[in-house]
Amino acid sequence: MKQAEIKLAETTINSKKVYSGSLIHAFKDKVRLPDGRQSVREWIDHPGASAVLPVFGNGEVQLIRQFRYPLKQTFLEVPAGKIDEGEEPLVTAKRELEEESGIRAKSWAPLGKFHPCIGYTNEVIYLYVAWDLEVAESKTDQDEFVAQVKMPFANAVEKVLRGSISDGKTITTIFRAANWWKKNKPFPVSNL
Amino acid sequence: MKQAEIKLAETTINSKKVYSGSLIHAFKDKVRLPDGRQSVREWIDHPGASAVLPVFGNGEVQLIRQFRYPLKQTFLEVPAGKIDEGEEPLVTAKRELEEESGIRAKSWAPLGKFHPCIGYTNEVIYLYVAWDLEVAESKTDQDEFVAQVKMPFANAVEKVLRGSISDGKTITTIFRAANWWKKNKPFPVSNL
Numbered sequence: 001m002k003q004a005e006i007k008l009a010e011t012t013i014n015s016k017k018v019y020s021g022s023l024i025h026a027f028k029d030k031v032r033l034p035d036g037r038q039s040v041r042e043w044i045d046h047p048g049a050s051a052v053l054p055v056f057g058n059g060e061v062q063l064i065r066q067f068r069y070p071l072k073q074t075f076l077e078v079p080a081g082k083i084d085e086g087e088e089p090l091v092t093a094k095r096e097l098e099e100e101s102g103i104r105a106k107s108w109a110p111l112g113k114f115h116p117c118i119g120y121t122n123e124v125i126y127l128y129v130a131w132d133l134e135v136a137e138s139k140t141d142q143d144e145f146v147a148q149v150k151m152p153f154a155n156a157v158e159k160v161l162r163g164s165i166s167d168g169k170t171i172t173t174i175f176r177a178a179n180w181w182k183k184n185k186p187f188p189v190s191n192l
Numbered sequence: 193m194k195q196a197e198i199k200l201a202e203t204t205i206n207s208k209k210v211y212s213g214s215l216i217h218a219f220k221d222k223v224r225l226p227d228g229r230q231s232v233r234e235w236i237d238h239p240g241a242s243a244v245l246p247v248f249g250n251g252e253v254q255l256i257r258q259f260r261y262p263l264k265q266t267f268l269e270v271p272a273g274k275i276d277e278g279e280e281p282l283v284t285a286k287r288e289l290e291e292e293s294g295i296r297a298k299s300w301a302p303l304g305k306f307h308p309c310i311g312y313t314n315e316v317i318y319l320y321v322a323w324d325l326e327v328a329e330s331k332t333d334q335d336e337f338v339a340q341v342k343m344p345f346a347n348a349v350e351k352v353l354r355g356s357i358s359d360g361k362t363i364t365t366i367f368r369a370a371n372w373w374k375k376n377k378p379f380p381v382s383n384l
Contacts, residue, residue, distance in 0.1 A: 024235075041261040067201050071314050143225055
């Protein structure tokens with residue numbers, strides 16, 4: 001694999017910030033290709049994010065429904081959000097779970113990370129499953145509108161398989177969480 | 193759900209193109225929130241893409257390894273690429289499979305679509321599984337460098353579960369393809 005890394009790698013000749021917004025920071029870099037020629041790569045800088053599937057004692061999971069402006073439709077999602085500067089990904093997951101769904105969890109397991117969009121962003125999303133839940137009150141950001149949706153864990157898996165859950169981070173979180181749960185079984189969940 | 197759509201929906205007040213590159217087209221929109229207040233949404237316009245898992249008669253699948261500049265590392269991926277204007281997603285999948293891996297497939301099944309990055313892009317990726325493969329020669333774009341990686345289908349699933357395959361579109365394609373294959377079994381694949 002070392003050999004493959006060397007032969008495929010592109011190196012930066014120079015990097016220029018071409019757009020700096022409140023969310024999106026875009027760069028246009030001149031790069032050296034593996035064969036020595038030059039090319040241009042455009043990419044979005046992202047601070048990373050954390051996402052979590054919260055599982056209740058009765059085997060239900062907490063999802064949320066949000067309107068996503070780029071696609072002009074609502075999506076079923078796991079609670080998730082951007083990592084603040086210097087924040088540990090687990091701290092982000094705990095903060096977002098409480099902000100978006102008003103839930104505090106006593107038990108957490110990491111499900112690794114994944115890369116949602118490798119072609120043009122450097123975003124990494126850290127995934128978790130959480131249980132031993134305590135419900136307080138949600139306190140979403142001023143311009144976030146979120147509907148709470150509970151369903152049996154097995155139904156969420158079924159929705160991922162059927163495609164009615166189509167958000168990448170939610171697919172990957174539920175898929176990994178179901179696999180983790182079957183192996184580790186903190187408590188039994190029906191039909192999983 | 194209709195009710196939820198209405199209460200969560202944001203409407204465009206105006207839209208401004210803030211960056212127009214060769215790959216990335218960024219917009220900054222002023223929007224009306226569900227409660228009547230205004231906010232700003234930044235988003236990337238994307239033409240959509242297609243991805244395919246090709247399965248050989250011996251139960252191996254064809255993946256590729258590519259260097260992804262935004263993350264400065266190589267990834268194991270399914271063959272995939274952007275939809276040309278007016279192109280049918282299946283035509284894109286066939287074109288990219290031949291360009292990236294030099295493979296033509298006689299049999300195709302759709303695995304639905306998914307949304308890799310709903311927070312800030314409108315990208316949709318159409319997923320396929322393909323078999324009855326014929327290997328010709330790959331003809332990648334001038335600035336694309338691609339290594340061919342074959343492995344048993346079951347190993348690819350294992351890599352998704354373990355997290356060593358971490359690209360979102362590849363995770364979702366392999367996950368859905370494995371589920372589709374178990375149900376439809378065009379031919380037996382060991383350990384799946």
